[in-house]
Amino acid sequence: MKIVFNGKAKEIQTSITIQEFLDQLQLDCQQLVVEHNRNIITRQRLAETPLNDGDTLEVIHFVGGG
Amino acid sequence: MQIKVNEQNYALTAGETVGEIRDRIKPDADILIVNGFPTQTEALLQSGDQVVLIQRGEIPNAEELDALLTARHTPGVHDKVKQTTVGIAGVGGLGSLIAIALARTGIGHLIIADFDIVEPSNLNRQQYFLDQIGLPKVYALHDTLARINPNVRVTSCHLKLTPGNIAEVFGHAHILVEAFDVAEQKVMLIETFANRFPDRPIVAASGMAGSGPANTVQTQKVAGNLYLCGDGCTAAAPGTGLMAPRVGIAAHHQANAVLRLLLGVAPESKEA
Numbered sequence: 213m214k215i216v217f218n219g220k221a222k223e224i225q226t227s228i229t230i231q232e233f234l235d236q237l238q239l240d241c242q243q244l245v246v247e248h249n250r251n252i253i254t255r256q257r258l259a260e261t262p263l264n265d266g267d268t269l270e271v272i273h274f275v276g277g278g
Numbered sequence: 279m280q281i282k283v284n285e286q287n288y289a290l291t292a293g294e295t296v297g298e299i300r301d302r303i304k305p306d307a308d309i310l311i312v313n314g315f316p317t318q319t320e321a322l323l324q325s326g327d328q329v330v331l332i333q334r335g336e337i338p339n340a341e342e343l344d345a346l347l348t349a350r351h352t353p354g355v356h357d358k359v360k361q362t363t364v365g366i367a368g369v370g371g372l373g374s375l376i377a378i379a380l381a382r383t384g385i386g387h388l389i390i391a392d393f394d395i396v397e398p399s400n401l402n403r404q405q406y407f408l409d410q411i412g413l414p415k416v417y418a419l420h421d422t423l424a425r426i427n428p429n430v431r432v433t434s435c436h437l438k439l440t441p442g443n444i445a446e447v448f449g450h451a452h453i454l455v456e457a458f459d460v461a462e463q464k465v466m467l468i469e470t471f472a473n474r475f476p477d478r479p480i481v482a483a484s485g486m487a488g489s490g491p492a493n494t495v496q497t498q499k500v501a502g503n504l505y506l507c508g509d510g511c512t513a514a515a516p517g518t519g520l521m522a523p524r525v526g527i528a529a530h531h532q533a534n535a536v537l538r539l540l541l542g543v544a545p546e547s548k549e550a
Contacts, residue, residue, distance in 0.1 A: 242461075242462045242465065243461040243462060243465060244465065245465050245468050245469065245501070245504065247501040247502065247504075250501075250502045251472075251476065251502070252468065252469060252472035252473065252476075252501060252502075252504065253469070253473075254469045254470070254473055255465075255469065270500070270501055272484075272500045272501060272504070272506065273484070273510070274461040274464045274465055274482075274484045275461055275484050275485050275487075275510075275511060275512065275513035275514075276459060276460050276461045276513050276514050276515075277371075277459060277484075277485070277486055277487040277512070277513055277514035277520050277525070278368060278370055278371055278372045278373075278457055278458055278459040278464075278483060278486070278520070278525070
């Protein structure tokens with residue numbers, strides 16, 4: 213199936229959660245804001261939210277400093 | 279013939295001097311400014327002149343101050359911003375500057391929240407003073423804001439923001455500013471607020487350490503209601519410190535993003 217990941221079409225396996233997808237990309241989700249279908253979702257829901265065909269996923273990486 | 283005296287309208291009689299106006303309206307004034315320049319008492323006034331009469335050392339009353347502070351604003355800005363509540367999460371290098379910029383702009387209500395205390399190492403970039411070392415930052419900043427613009431209502435929350443209290447602390451904020459230091463805390467704040475108040479904009483920051491180019495600090499829209507200011511990549515790390523110039527640039531990107539949102543202009547657009 214296909215999703216739109218950070219603005220680009222991407223072919224991914226079926227039956228995968230957002231957490232599994234981010235793990236495959238070796239992204240450290242402690243420093244990521246994840247937007248799924250235009251809604252920012254909390255980290256507790258990453259592991260329980262499946263990705264579906266046509267979904268959009270944006271990840272915004274944050275670095276420290278302020 | 280109309281002139282403005284201390285930003286209030288005044289009907290001028292032909293041949294009146296600034297000294298005569300002073301004697302009538304504010305006899306104790308010892309500094310007379312006409313159209314931005316200090317002037318002598320015998321100067322003749324003309325229709326449309328802007329006169330400011332100041333008594334050295336005197337603090338103007340709230341109404342006068344409001345008019346004087348906003349005299350240099352773009353017309354229409356003040357009426358919009360004074361209706362608004364802005365929440366600022368964290369008042370360190372980013373938040374202390376953002377609060378001051380927004381207070382000078384005349385924002386109606388600021389909610390500032392931080393658990394931290396003013397330390398000497400903060401003074402390299404944060405808007406605190408030597409005599410405030412040891413004070414909770416929110417109270418020190420509250421005092422500073424009152425010295426600049428007492429017409430801004432400030433709610434100070436000396437506490438650590440957590441997923442359990444963010445909605446309560448910032449429940450009245452029309453816009454939330456993320457001004458934390460630690461990346462994981464930035465993420466926690468944004469997730470929590472966006473889930474509780476999905477329609478309210480968040481202005482966040484990421485990447486302003488070091489002394490890299492000023493021009494790589496940008497304002498972008500990165501998600502539905504999330505705006506990000508910074509270069510997006512330069513983390514505070516050993517060898518790359520946080521210093522006043524670049525942190526200040528990012529902070530003022532955030533303050534300007536807030537102002538643009540309040541005026542109904544997309545922060546990231548090139549629109550004037």
